[in-house]
Amino acid sequence: MPVVVVALLHPKPEHRDEVREILTSIVPKVHAEDGCQLYSLNEDADGFVMIEQWVSQEALTKHGGLPALAEMNVALKGKMAKPVDLRFLSPVPAGDPSHGQVRS
Template identity: 45%
Template sequence: MSVIVVATSRPKPEKRAEVIAALEAAIVRVHAEDDGCELYALNETSDRLVMIEKWRDQAALDAHSRGAALAELQGGLNGRLTEPTEVVVLTPHPAGTARQGAV
């Protein structure tokens, strides 16, 4: 079963561009890997950056969690956030239509 991750980072205002650059570099690396990533997408508001991720299964997420792309990203975020990244791991609960009822 798929696993959904929502990771919210709040950059220091003066470090926002650096945080975005670190996230964009991670996106390129993760998209290039054949590791069970079905979605790895950056979204934003004025004060936070939100990664929406979808992994084939828990094993794929676990591999990502141990991988070089995430380790490099964590280094790129170090000292640039107002607080630690909030990571929420979700189990899908599809409802409604297949196209609209699940990420």
């Protein structure tokens, strides 16, 4: 079963542009990982929102130990206003599945 993750990242204001560059640089690397169905970087007034979908919990777990994430964590050190807020989501069936669920 696919796993959906939302990561909320809040950079310190003076590091926002640098954090954007770090995040955009890892996206292609994560896209190439086995099991990645979606890895979408978005931005709002508070920072960045990464929306992810993985084919399975196993693929997500593997992602956590691969170089792209490790590189990102090292590069972000000292640049964040608070820790990354990770949300692991489960779909709630409602309405038309073609419009009501994240899908690959």
